[in-house]
Amino acid sequence: MSGLAGIHVACRALSFAYVEGDRSIPAVNEVWLEAAPGSSTALLGPSGSGKSTLLLLLRGLLEADAGTVELDGVAPGAAGYPALQRSVGLVFQQAERQLFAASARDDVAFGPRQLGWPESDVEQAVAESLERVGLPMQRFGERHPYSLSGGEQRRLALAGVLAMRPRALLLDEPFVSLDPGARRVLAAVLDGLRDAGLTLILATHDVDQAWALCDGRIVLAGGRVAAAGGWEFEAGGEETLRAHCLRTPSLVELWRRLGRPVAEAPRTPAAAAEALL
Amino acid sequence: MRMAIAQYYPGSSVLHHFDPRAKIVAVTVVAVALFTRDAFRALAVYAALAAIGLVLSRVPPVWFWRGLRPVLWLIVLTFIAQVLFVPGEAFFRLGPIGLSWRGLELAGYLSLRLVVLVLVGSLLTLTTSPISLTDGLAWLTRPLRALRVPTEELALMVTIALRFIPTLLVELEAIMRAQRARGADFSHGGPVRRARSLVPVLVPLFVVSFRRADDLALAMEARCYVPGVRRSRLHPLRSGWADAVLLALVAAAVLAASLI
Numbered sequence: 326m327s328g329l330a331g332i333h334v335a336c337r338a339l340s341f342a343y344v345e346g347d348r349s350i351p352a353v354n355e356v357w358l359e360a361a362p363g364s365s366t367a368l369l370g371p372s373g374s375g376k377s378t379l380l381l382l383l384r385g386l387l388e389a390d391a392g393t394v395e396l397d398g399v400a401p402g403a404a405g406y407p408a409l410q411r412s413v414g415l416v417f418q419q420a421e422r423q424l425f426a427a428s429a430r431d432d433v434a435f436g437p438r439q440l441g442w443p444e445s446d447v448e449q450a451v452a453e454s455l456e457r458v459g460l461p462m463q464r465f466g467e468r469h470p471y472s473l474s475g476g477e478q479r480r481l482a483l484a485g486v487l488a489m490r491p492r493a494l495l496l497d498e499p500f501v502s503l504d505p506g507a508r509r510v511l512a513a514v515l516d517g518l519r520d521a522g523l524t525l526i527l528a529t530h531d532v533d534q535a536w537a538l539c540d541g542r543i544v545l546a547g548g549r550v551a552a553a554g555g556w557e558f559e560a561g562g563e564e565t566l567r568a569h570c571l572r573t574p575s576l577v578e579l580w581r582r583l584g585r586p587v588a589e590a591p592r593t594p595a596a597a598a599e600a601l602l
Numbered sequence: 603m604r605m606a607i608a609q610y611y612p613g614s615s616v617l618h619h620f621d622p623r624a625k626i627v628a629v630t631v632v633a634v635a636l637f638t639r640d641a642f643r644a645l646a647v648y649a650a651l652a653a654i655g656l657v658l659s660r661v662p663p664v665w666f667w668r669g670l671r672p673v674l675w676l677i678v679l680t681f682i683a684q685v686l687f688v689p690g691e692a693f694f695r696l697g698p699i700g701l702s703w704r705g706l707e708l709a710g711y712l713s714l715r716l717v718v719l720v721l722v723g724s725l726l727t728l729t730t731s732p733i734s735l736t737d738g739l740a741w742l743t744r745p746l747r748a749l750r751v752p753t754e755e756l757a758l759m760v761t762i763a764l765r766f767i768p769t770l771l772v773e774l775e776a777i778m779r780a781q782r783a784r785g786a787d788f789s790h791g792g793p794v795r796r797a798r799s800l801v802p803v804l805v806p807l808f809v810v811s812f813r814r815a816d817d818l819a820l821a822m823e824a825r826c827y828v829p830g831v832r833r834s835r836l837h838p839l840r841s842g843w844a845d846a847v848l849l850a851l852v853a854a855a856v857l858a859a860s861l862i
Protein backbone atom coordinates (compact mmCIF):
# COMPACT_ATOMS: atom_id res chain seq x y z
CA MET A 326 0.00 0.00 0.00
CA SER A 327 1.57 3.25 -1.07
CA GLY A 328 1.65 6.50 0.85
CA LEU A 329 1.70 4.94 4.29
CA ALA A 330 4.65 6.93 5.65
CA GLY A 331 3.41 8.23 8.98
CA ILE A 332 3.06 11.86 9.87
CA HIS A 333 3.92 13.74 13.01
CA VAL A 334 0.91 14.60 15.14
CA ALA A 335 1.25 17.13 17.93
CA CYS A 336 -1.12 19.22 19.92
CA ARG A 337 -0.27 22.17 22.08
CA ALA A 338 -2.35 23.28 25.06
CA LEU A 339 -5.50 21.94 23.44
CA SER A 340 -8.75 22.74 25.27
CA PHE A 341 -12.35 22.09 24.44
CA ALA A 342 -15.66 22.31 26.30
CA TYR A 343 -19.06 21.08 25.17
CA VAL A 344 -21.79 23.67 25.42
CA GLU A 345 -25.18 22.43 26.55
CA GLY A 346 -27.79 25.14 26.90
CA ASP A 347 -26.04 27.74 29.00
CA ARG A 348 -23.72 25.24 30.65
CA SER A 349 -20.20 24.59 29.51
CA ILE A 350 -18.78 21.12 30.16
CA PRO A 351 -15.00 20.99 29.81
CA ALA A 352 -13.87 17.77 28.09
CA VAL A 353 -10.25 18.42 27.17
CA ASN A 354 -8.01 20.66 29.26
CA GLU A 355 -4.68 21.99 28.01
CA VAL A 356 -3.57 18.72 26.51
CA TRP A 357 -0.07 18.45 25.09
CA LEU A 358 0.62 15.42 22.97
CA GLU A 359 3.38 14.32 20.67
CA ALA A 360 3.20 11.34 18.32
CA ALA A 361 6.25 10.81 16.12
CA PRO A 362 5.82 9.53 12.54
CA GLY A 363 5.25 5.79 12.65
CA SER A 364 4.86 5.68 16.41
CA SER A 365 2.00 3.95 18.13
CA THR A 366 0.43 5.54 21.20
CA ALA A 367 -2.29 4.22 23.48
CA LEU A 368 -4.70 6.78 24.83
CA LEU A 369 -5.81 5.36 28.17
CA GLY A 370 -8.19 6.63 30.79
CA PRO A 371 -11.55 5.95 32.38
CA SER A 372 -14.82 6.71 30.59
CA GLY A 373 -15.41 10.43 30.31
CA SER A 374 -11.74 11.29 30.56
CA GLY A 375 -11.78 13.03 27.17
CA LYS A 376 -10.32 10.35 24.89
CA SER A 377 -12.98 10.50 22.17
CA THR A 378 -13.13 14.29 22.24
CA LEU A 379 -9.36 14.48 21.90
CA LEU A 380 -9.50 12.24 18.81
CA LEU A 381 -12.22 14.42 17.24
CA LEU A 382 -10.07 17.49 17.90
CA LEU A 383 -6.98 15.86 16.39
CA ARG A 384 -8.94 15.08 13.22
CA GLY A 385 -10.37 18.60 13.14
CA LEU A 386 -14.01 17.51 13.45
CA LEU A 387 -14.35 19.67 16.53
CA GLU A 388 -12.86 23.11 16.73
CA ALA A 389 -10.68 23.64 19.78
CA ASP A 390 -11.50 26.49 22.14
CA ALA A 391 -7.78 27.03 22.64
CA GLY A 392 -4.53 25.46 21.49
CA THR A 393 -3.58 23.98 18.13
CA VAL A 394 -3.06 20.66 16.41
CA GLU A 395 0.10 20.61 14.31
CA LEU A 396 0.51 18.00 11.60
CA ASP A 397 4.05 17.39 10.33
CA GLY A 398 4.95 20.70 11.94
CA VAL A 399 2.33 22.62 9.94
CA ALA A 400 -0.03 24.76 11.97
CA PRO A 401 -3.73 25.27 11.17
CA GLY A 402 -4.31 28.05 8.69
CA ALA A 403 -1.05 27.40 6.84
CA ALA A 404 -1.06 26.25 3.23
CA GLY A 405 -1.24 22.48 2.96
CA TYR A 406 -2.90 22.02 6.35
CA PRO A 407 -6.27 20.85 4.95
CA ALA A 408 -4.51 18.17 2.90
CA LEU A 409 -2.60 17.01 5.99
CA GLN A 410 -5.83 16.98 7.95
CA ARG A 411 -7.39 14.73 5.31
CA SER A 412 -4.46 12.37 5.76
CA VAL A 413 -5.53 11.73 9.35
CA GLY A 414 -7.99 8.84 9.38
CA LEU A 415 -10.42 8.48 12.26
CA VAL A 416 -12.13 5.19 13.02
CA PHE A 417 -15.08 5.85 15.29
CA GLN A 418 -16.34 3.75 18.13
CA GLN A 419 -18.64 1.07 16.69
CA ALA A 420 -17.53 2.21 13.26
CA GLU A 421 -19.80 -0.39 11.60
CA ARG A 422 -22.64 2.04 12.23
CA GLN A 423 -21.39 4.26 9.43
CA LEU A 424 -21.89 1.56 6.77
CA PHE A 425 -24.63 2.53 4.34
CA ALA A 426 -23.88 1.36 0.81
CA ALA A 427 -25.39 -1.71 -0.86
CA SER A 428 -22.04 -3.45 -1.32
CA ALA A 429 -18.79 -3.60 0.62
CA ARG A 430 -16.79 -2.14 -2.27
CA ASP A 431 -19.16 0.82 -2.69
CA ASP A 432 -18.99 1.61 0.97
CA VAL A 433 -15.19 1.57 0.97
CA ALA A 434 -15.19 3.66 -2.22
CA PHE A 435 -17.28 6.40 -0.60
CA GLY A 436 -14.33 8.31 0.90
CA PRO A 437 -12.07 8.24 -2.18
CA ARG A 438 -15.00 9.28 -4.39
CA GLN A 439 -15.77 12.18 -2.07
CA LEU A 440 -12.15 13.22 -2.53
CA GLY A 441 -12.76 13.25 -6.28
CA TRP A 442 -10.18 10.62 -7.20
CA PRO A 443 -10.32 9.16 -10.71
CA GLU A 444 -12.27 5.88 -10.79
CA SER A 445 -9.20 3.76 -11.54
CA ASP A 446 -7.45 5.09 -8.42
CA VAL A 447 -10.61 4.48 -6.42
CA GLU A 448 -10.75 0.88 -7.63
CA GLN A 449 -7.15 0.30 -6.64
CA ALA A 450 -7.52 1.93 -3.23
CA VAL A 451 -10.65 -0.11 -2.52
CA ALA A 452 -9.00 -3.39 -3.49
CA GLU A 453 -5.87 -2.60 -1.45
CA SER A 454 -7.67 -1.59 1.69
CA LEU A 455 -10.13 -4.51 1.57
CA GLU A 456 -7.12 -6.81 1.23
CA ARG A 457 -5.36 -5.12 4.13
CA VAL A 458 -8.25 -5.69 6.55
CA GLY A 459 -8.59 -9.31 5.47
CA LEU A 460 -11.75 -8.97 3.39
CA PRO A 461 -10.41 -9.69 -0.10
CA MET A 462 -12.30 -8.10 -2.97
CA GLN A 463 -13.11 -11.37 -4.78
CA ARG A 464 -14.91 -12.80 -1.78
CA PHE A 465 -16.31 -9.73 -0.05
CA GLY A 466 -16.47 -6.93 -2.63
CA GLU A 467 -20.08 -7.54 -3.65
CA ARG A 468 -21.36 -8.62 -0.26
CA HIS A 469 -23.97 -6.44 1.42
CA PRO A 470 -22.31 -4.80 4.45
CA TYR A 471 -25.17 -5.83 6.74
CA SER A 472 -24.74 -9.47 5.74
CA LEU A 473 -21.26 -9.52 7.28
CA SER A 474 -20.49 -10.54 10.86
CA GLY A 475 -19.92 -7.85 13.53
CA GLY A 476 -16.13 -8.20 13.36
CA GLU A 477 -16.15 -8.13 9.55
CA GLN A 478 -18.35 -5.04 9.55
CA ARG A 479 -15.92 -3.25 11.83
CA ARG A 480 -12.99 -4.18 9.60
CA LEU A 481 -14.99 -3.04 6.57
CA ALA A 482 -15.49 0.34 8.22
CA LEU A 483 -11.74 0.44 8.88
CA ALA A 484 -11.15 -0.30 5.20
CA GLY A 485 -13.40 2.66 4.37
CA VAL A 486 -10.99 4.90 6.27
CA LEU A 487 -7.83 3.21 4.94
CA ALA A 488 -9.03 3.67 1.35
CA MET A 489 -8.41 7.39 1.74
CA ARG A 490 -4.73 6.52 2.26
CA PRO A 491 -4.30 8.06 5.71
CA ARG A 492 -0.83 8.59 7.12
CA ALA A 493 -2.05 8.68 10.70
CA LEU A 494 -4.84 6.54 12.07
CA LEU A 495 -6.86 7.46 15.14
CA LEU A 496 -8.94 4.61 16.55
CA ASP A 497 -11.65 5.04 19.16
CA GLU A 498 -12.16 1.82 21.14
CA PRO A 499 -11.71 -0.41 18.09
CA PHE A 500 -12.08 -3.65 20.08
CA VAL A 501 -15.23 -2.83 21.98
CA SER A 502 -18.01 -5.50 21.79
CA LEU A 503 -16.04 -7.83 19.50
CA ASP A 504 -15.73 -11.52 20.29
CA PRO A 505 -12.21 -12.89 20.97
CA GLY A 506 -11.85 -14.23 17.44
CA ALA A 507 -12.76 -10.91 15.86
CA ARG A 508 -10.45 -9.12 18.28
CA ARG A 509 -7.54 -11.29 17.30
CA VAL A 510 -8.09 -10.66 13.60
CA LEU A 511 -8.47 -6.90 14.11
CA ALA A 512 -5.37 -6.80 16.33
CA ALA A 513 -3.39 -8.50 13.57
CA VAL A 514 -4.65 -5.93 11.04
CA LEU A 515 -3.62 -3.05 13.31
CA ASP A 516 -0.22 -4.70 13.88
CA GLY A 517 0.22 -4.73 10.12
CA LEU A 518 -0.70 -1.04 9.83
CA ARG A 519 1.75 -0.09 12.56
CA ASP A 520 4.51 -2.13 10.91
CA ALA A 521 3.71 -0.44 7.59
CA GLY A 522 4.65 2.88 9.21
CA LEU A 523 1.36 4.63 9.98
CA THR A 524 1.20 6.85 13.04
CA LEU A 525 -1.29 5.13 15.32
CA ILE A 526 -3.22 6.65 18.21
CA LEU A 527 -5.48 4.16 19.90
CA ALA A 528 -8.04 5.13 22.54
CA THR A 529 -8.93 2.06 24.57
CA HIS A 530 -9.79 0.56 27.95
CA ASP A 531 -8.10 -2.66 27.01
CA VAL A 532 -4.59 -2.41 28.42
CA ASP A 533 -3.61 -5.84 27.12
CA GLN A 534 -4.34 -4.85 23.52
CA ALA A 535 -2.71 -1.45 24.10
CA TRP A 536 0.43 -3.06 25.53
CA ALA A 537 0.66 -5.49 22.62
CA LEU A 538 0.25 -2.76 20.02
CA CYS A 539 1.62 0.53 21.34
CA ASP A 540 5.16 1.73 22.13
CA GLY A 541 3.96 4.52 24.36
CA ARG A 542 0.91 5.54 26.31
CA ILE A 543 -0.84 8.68 27.44
CA VAL A 544 -3.12 8.54 30.46
CA LEU A 545 -5.97 11.03 30.46
CA ALA A 546 -7.92 11.90 33.57
CA GLY A 547 -10.62 14.54 33.70
CA GLY A 548 -9.55 15.88 30.32
CA ARG A 549 -5.96 16.41 31.43
CA VAL A 550 -2.81 14.45 30.70
CA ALA A 551 -2.00 12.50 33.87
CA ALA A 552 1.02 10.76 32.38
CA ALA A 553 2.68 10.66 28.98
CA GLY A 554 5.59 8.90 27.35
CA GLY A 555 6.73 5.29 27.66
CA TRP A 556 4.96 2.67 29.75
CA GLU A 557 7.62 2.97 32.47
CA PHE A 558 6.65 -0.16 34.35
CA GLU A 559 10.07 -0.17 35.98
CA ALA A 560 9.34 3.30 37.40
CA GLY A 561 5.86 3.31 38.89
CA GLY A 562 3.98 2.76 35.64
CA GLU A 563 1.71 0.17 37.24
CA GLU A 564 0.76 2.60 39.99
CA THR A 565 -0.11 5.26 37.40
CA LEU A 566 -2.49 2.89 35.63
CA ARG A 567 -4.12 1.71 38.83
CA ALA A 568 -4.65 5.29 39.97
CA HIS A 569 -6.80 5.88 36.89
CA CYS A 570 -9.09 2.84 36.98
CA LEU A 571 -6.83 0.79 34.70
CA ARG A 572 -4.99 -2.40 35.38
CA THR A 573 -1.53 -3.66 34.57
CA PRO A 574 -1.23 -5.62 31.31
CA SER A 575 -1.35 -9.35 32.12
CA LEU A 576 2.08 -10.08 30.68
CA VAL A 577 3.69 -7.30 32.73
CA GLU A 578 2.04 -8.62 35.86
CA LEU A 579 3.20 -12.12 35.01
CA TRP A 580 6.74 -10.88 34.67
CA ARG A 581 6.56 -9.09 37.99
CA ARG A 582 5.20 -12.21 39.71
CA LEU A 583 7.92 -14.30 38.16
CA GLY A 584 10.43 -11.89 39.67
CA ARG A 585 11.74 -10.90 36.30
CA PRO A 586 12.54 -7.26 35.41
CA VAL A 587 9.26 -5.67 34.22
CA ALA A 588 11.21 -3.44 31.87
CA GLU A 589 11.77 -6.57 29.79
CA ALA A 590 8.18 -7.79 29.91
CA PRO A 591 7.15 -9.29 26.55
CA ARG A 592 4.43 -7.74 24.37
CA THR A 593 2.80 -10.95 23.20
CA PRO A 594 2.16 -14.44 24.61
CA ALA A 595 4.39 -15.82 21.86
CA ALA A 596 7.27 -13.60 22.95
CA ALA A 597 6.63 -14.60 26.56
CA ALA A 598 6.78 -18.29 25.68
CA GLU A 599 10.01 -17.75 23.78
CA ALA A 600 11.57 -15.96 26.74
CA LEU A 601 10.44 -18.58 29.21
CA LEU A 602 11.24 -21.77 27.34
CA MET B 603 -27.97 20.80 18.39
CA ARG B 604 -31.16 22.41 19.65
CA MET B 605 -34.66 21.84 18.42
CA ALA B 606 -37.96 23.21 19.57
CA ILE B 607 -39.99 20.02 19.74
CA ALA B 608 -42.59 19.94 22.49
CA GLN B 609 -40.60 22.38 24.56
CA TYR B 610 -40.95 21.84 28.27
CA TYR B 611 -39.58 24.21 30.87
CA PRO B 612 -39.08 22.28 34.11
CA GLY B 613 -40.24 24.30 37.07
CA SER B 614 -42.37 24.28 40.16
CA SER B 615 -44.84 27.07 39.52
CA VAL B 616 -48.57 26.83 40.18
CA LEU B 617 -49.14 26.03 36.54
CA HIS B 618 -46.64 23.17 36.66
CA HIS B 619 -48.58 21.59 39.51
CA PHE B 620 -52.01 21.51 37.91
CA ASP B 621 -53.34 18.17 36.75
CA PRO B 622 -52.44 17.82 33.04
CA ARG B 623 -56.06 16.86 32.28
CA ALA B 624 -57.32 20.13 33.73
CA LYS B 625 -54.74 22.08 31.76
CA ILE B 626 -55.58 20.32 28.50
CA VAL B 627 -59.31 20.95 29.00
CA ALA B 628 -58.71 24.59 29.98
CA VAL B 629 -56.51 25.28 26.97
CA THR B 630 -58.88 23.51 24.58
CA VAL B 631 -61.84 25.48 25.91
CA VAL B 632 -60.00 28.79 25.54
CA ALA B 633 -58.77 27.89 22.06
CA VAL B 634 -62.28 27.06 20.89
CA ALA B 635 -63.80 30.07 22.65
CA LEU B 636 -61.25 32.33 20.95
CA PHE B 637 -62.86 31.52 17.64
CA THR B 638 -66.50 31.74 18.65
CA ARG B 639 -66.87 35.48 19.14
CA ASP B 640 -65.37 38.21 17.00
CA ALA B 641 -64.94 41.13 19.35
CA PHE B 642 -61.93 42.97 20.65
CA ARG B 643 -63.42 42.97 24.13
CA ALA B 644 -63.66 39.17 24.19
CA LEU B 645 -60.11 38.91 22.90
CA ALA B 646 -58.95 41.26 25.65
CA VAL B 647 -60.33 38.88 28.28
CA TYR B 648 -58.40 35.95 26.84
CA ALA B 649 -55.27 38.05 26.40
CA ALA B 650 -55.53 39.00 30.07
CA LEU B 651 -55.96 35.33 30.97
CA ALA B 652 -52.87 34.43 28.93
CA ALA B 653 -50.92 37.25 30.56
CA ILE B 654 -51.84 36.00 34.03
CA GLY B 655 -50.74 32.52 32.97
CA LEU B 656 -47.46 33.91 31.65
CA VAL B 657 -46.68 35.54 34.98
CA LEU B 658 -47.80 32.56 37.08
CA SER B 659 -45.82 30.05 34.99
CA ARG B 660 -42.53 31.73 35.95
CA VAL B 661 -41.17 30.69 32.55
CA PRO B 662 -38.72 33.24 31.09
CA PRO B 663 -40.61 35.22 28.38
CA VAL B 664 -37.97 34.33 25.80
CA TRP B 665 -39.33 30.75 25.83
CA PHE B 666 -42.74 32.02 24.74
CA TRP B 667 -41.05 34.06 22.04
CA ARG B 668 -39.40 30.86 20.80
CA GLY B 669 -42.84 29.31 20.39
CA LEU B 670 -44.13 32.38 18.62
CA ARG B 671 -41.26 32.76 16.19
CA PRO B 672 -42.10 29.85 13.86
CA VAL B 673 -45.69 31.12 13.33
CA LEU B 674 -44.66 34.74 12.98
CA TRP B 675 -44.78 34.62 9.18
CA LEU B 676 -48.34 33.27 9.36
CA ILE B 677 -49.35 36.13 11.61
CA VAL B 678 -47.73 38.72 9.36
CA LEU B 679 -49.29 37.12 6.29
CA THR B 680 -52.73 37.18 7.91
CA PHE B 681 -52.29 40.81 8.76
CA ILE B 682 -51.24 41.81 5.24
CA ALA B 683 -53.98 39.76 3.58
CA GLN B 684 -56.67 41.33 5.77
CA VAL B 685 -55.38 44.86 5.30
CA LEU B 686 -55.30 44.50 1.53
CA PHE B 687 -58.38 42.47 0.76
CA VAL B 688 -61.07 43.52 3.20
CA PRO B 689 -63.45 45.84 1.37
CA GLY B 690 -64.32 49.12 3.05
CA GLU B 691 -64.08 52.84 2.70
CA ALA B 692 -60.44 53.58 1.99
CA PHE B 693 -58.74 56.41 3.82
CA PHE B 694 -55.55 55.90 1.91
CA ARG B 695 -55.16 54.81 -1.67
CA LEU B 696 -52.12 53.84 -3.76
CA GLY B 697 -53.10 52.56 -7.20
CA PRO B 698 -55.29 49.47 -6.77
CA ILE B 699 -54.36 49.14 -3.07
CA GLY B 700 -56.58 50.82 -0.54
CA LEU B 701 -56.40 50.86 3.23
CA SER B 702 -59.63 50.96 5.19
CA TRP B 703 -60.18 51.29 8.91
CA ARG B 704 -62.35 48.21 8.78
CA GLY B 705 -59.49 46.26 7.13
CA LEU B 706 -56.95 47.44 9.67
CA GLU B 707 -59.25 46.56 12.53
CA LEU B 708 -59.91 43.07 11.24
CA ALA B 709 -56.22 42.52 10.47
CA GLY B 710 -55.22 43.56 13.96
CA TYR B 711 -57.90 41.39 15.50
CA LEU B 712 -57.04 38.23 13.57
CA SER B 713 -53.29 38.58 14.16
CA LEU B 714 -53.74 39.23 17.87
CA ARG B 715 -56.02 36.23 18.11
CA LEU B 716 -53.30 34.02 16.61
CA VAL B 717 -50.74 35.41 19.07
CA VAL B 718 -53.05 34.68 22.02
CA LEU B 719 -53.72 31.19 20.67
CA VAL B 720 -50.02 30.37 20.43
CA LEU B 721 -49.32 31.81 23.88
CA VAL B 722 -52.09 29.73 25.45
CA GLY B 723 -50.79 26.62 23.70
CA SER B 724 -47.25 27.38 24.86
CA LEU B 725 -48.51 27.73 28.42
CA LEU B 726 -49.63 24.12 28.23
CA THR B 727 -46.52 22.61 26.62
CA LEU B 728 -44.04 24.71 28.60
CA THR B 729 -45.47 23.77 31.99
CA THR B 730 -46.40 20.13 31.29
CA SER B 731 -43.81 17.45 30.71
CA PRO B 732 -44.38 15.44 27.51
CA ILE B 733 -45.01 12.34 29.61
CA SER B 734 -47.79 13.83 31.70
CA LEU B 735 -49.17 15.49 28.57
CA THR B 736 -49.60 12.12 26.87
CA ASP B 737 -50.87 10.61 30.13
CA GLY B 738 -53.51 13.30 30.30
CA LEU B 739 -54.44 12.87 26.65
CA ALA B 740 -54.70 9.11 27.08
CA TRP B 741 -57.11 9.60 29.99
CA LEU B 742 -59.20 12.19 28.20
CA THR B 743 -59.53 10.09 25.05
CA ARG B 744 -60.46 6.98 26.99
CA PRO B 745 -64.11 7.04 25.83
CA LEU B 746 -62.77 6.39 22.31
CA ARG B 747 -61.80 2.91 23.47
CA ALA B 748 -65.44 2.01 23.07
CA LEU B 749 -64.87 2.61 19.36
CA ARG B 750 -61.82 0.31 19.51
CA VAL B 751 -59.34 3.17 19.22
CA PRO B 752 -56.17 1.97 21.02
CA THR B 753 -55.72 5.21 22.95
CA GLU B 754 -53.34 3.88 25.62
CA GLU B 755 -51.07 2.36 23.00
CA LEU B 756 -51.11 5.54 20.94
CA ALA B 757 -50.20 7.55 24.03
CA LEU B 758 -47.35 5.15 24.77
CA MET B 759 -46.11 5.46 21.20
CA VAL B 760 -46.09 9.22 21.42
CA THR B 761 -44.30 9.10 24.77
CA ILE B 762 -41.63 6.77 23.41
CA ALA B 763 -41.22 8.85 20.27
CA LEU B 764 -40.73 12.01 22.33
CA ARG B 765 -38.37 10.22 24.69
CA PHE B 766 -36.12 9.10 21.82
CA ILE B 767 -35.86 12.38 19.93
CA PRO B 768 -32.81 13.54 21.91
CA THR B 769 -31.25 10.07 21.63
CA LEU B 770 -31.68 10.07 17.88
CA LEU B 771 -30.23 13.57 17.64
CA VAL B 772 -27.09 12.38 19.42
CA GLU B 773 -26.97 9.36 17.12
CA LEU B 774 -27.45 11.60 14.08
CA GLU B 775 -24.61 13.85 15.12
CA ALA B 776 -22.25 10.89 15.62
CA ILE B 777 -23.10 9.44 12.21
CA MET B 778 -22.71 12.80 10.46
CA ARG B 779 -19.32 13.20 12.11
CA ALA B 780 -18.23 9.75 11.00
CA GLN B 781 -19.24 10.41 7.40
CA ARG B 782 -17.64 13.85 7.48
CA ALA B 783 -14.40 12.14 8.55
CA ARG B 784 -14.78 10.10 5.36
CA GLY B 785 -15.05 13.25 3.28
CA ALA B 786 -18.83 13.71 3.22
CA ASP B 787 -19.97 17.27 2.67
CA PHE B 788 -23.44 18.27 3.83
CA SER B 789 -23.35 21.99 3.28
CA HIS B 790 -22.34 22.53 -0.33
CA GLY B 791 -23.94 21.95 -3.72
CA GLY B 792 -27.47 22.28 -5.04
CA PRO B 793 -30.59 20.79 -3.48
CA VAL B 794 -30.28 17.49 -5.36
CA ARG B 795 -26.68 17.02 -4.34
CA ARG B 796 -27.47 17.94 -0.78
CA ALA B 797 -30.36 15.50 -0.63
CA ARG B 798 -28.08 12.79 -2.00
CA SER B 799 -25.44 13.61 0.58
CA LEU B 800 -27.95 12.62 3.26
CA VAL B 801 -28.12 8.99 2.11
CA PRO B 802 -24.95 8.01 4.00
CA VAL B 803 -26.53 9.52 7.12
CA LEU B 804 -30.12 8.35 6.84
CA VAL B 805 -29.39 4.69 6.06
CA PRO B 806 -27.30 4.14 9.21
CA LEU B 807 -29.75 6.22 11.26
CA PHE B 808 -32.65 4.01 10.17
CA VAL B 809 -30.69 0.85 10.84
CA VAL B 810 -29.77 2.06 14.32
CA SER B 811 -33.36 3.13 15.03
CA PHE B 812 -34.86 -0.17 13.93
CA ARG B 813 -32.35 -2.07 16.01
CA ARG B 814 -33.17 0.14 18.98
CA ALA B 815 -36.90 -0.35 18.43
CA ASP B 816 -36.42 -4.12 18.33
CA ASP B 817 -34.42 -4.06 21.55
CA LEU B 818 -36.97 -1.85 23.24
CA ALA B 819 -39.88 -4.07 22.17
CA LEU B 820 -38.09 -7.15 23.52
CA ALA B 821 -37.19 -5.37 26.75
CA MET B 822 -40.79 -4.27 27.24
CA GLU B 823 -42.06 -7.76 26.58
CA ALA B 824 -39.51 -9.18 29.00
CA ARG B 825 -40.92 -6.77 31.57
CA CYS B 826 -44.43 -8.06 30.93
CA TYR B 827 -45.83 -5.30 28.76
CA VAL B 828 -49.06 -6.50 27.15
CA PRO B 829 -50.81 -4.09 24.80
CA GLY B 830 -54.36 -3.22 25.74
CA VAL B 831 -54.15 -4.40 29.32
CA ARG B 832 -55.11 -1.91 32.00
CA ARG B 833 -51.94 -0.80 33.80
CA SER B 834 -51.26 1.05 37.00
CA ARG B 835 -49.07 4.13 36.98
CA LEU B 836 -45.98 5.24 38.84
CA HIS B 837 -47.39 8.74 38.98
CA PRO B 838 -51.17 8.41 39.01
CA LEU B 839 -53.01 11.45 37.72
CA ARG B 840 -54.46 13.31 40.67
CA SER B 841 -56.78 16.25 40.52
CA GLY B 842 -57.64 18.46 43.45
CA TRP B 843 -59.46 21.65 44.32
CA ALA B 844 -56.77 23.72 42.57
CA ASP B 845 -57.75 22.10 39.27
CA ALA B 846 -61.40 22.87 39.95
CA VAL B 847 -60.42 26.51 40.57
CA LEU B 848 -58.53 26.59 37.27
CA LEU B 849 -61.51 25.23 35.34
CA ALA B 850 -63.91 27.58 37.15
CA LEU B 851 -61.66 30.52 36.32
CA VAL B 852 -61.56 29.57 32.65
CA ALA B 853 -65.34 29.06 32.62
CA ALA B 854 -65.84 32.47 34.21
CA ALA B 855 -63.55 34.07 31.64
CA VAL B 856 -65.41 32.43 28.76
CA LEU B 857 -68.72 33.52 30.23
CA ALA B 858 -67.46 37.08 30.74
CA ALA B 859 -66.07 37.22 27.21
CA SER B 860 -69.34 36.11 25.70
CA LEU B 861 -71.40 38.62 27.70
CA ILE B 862 -69.40 41.85 27.39
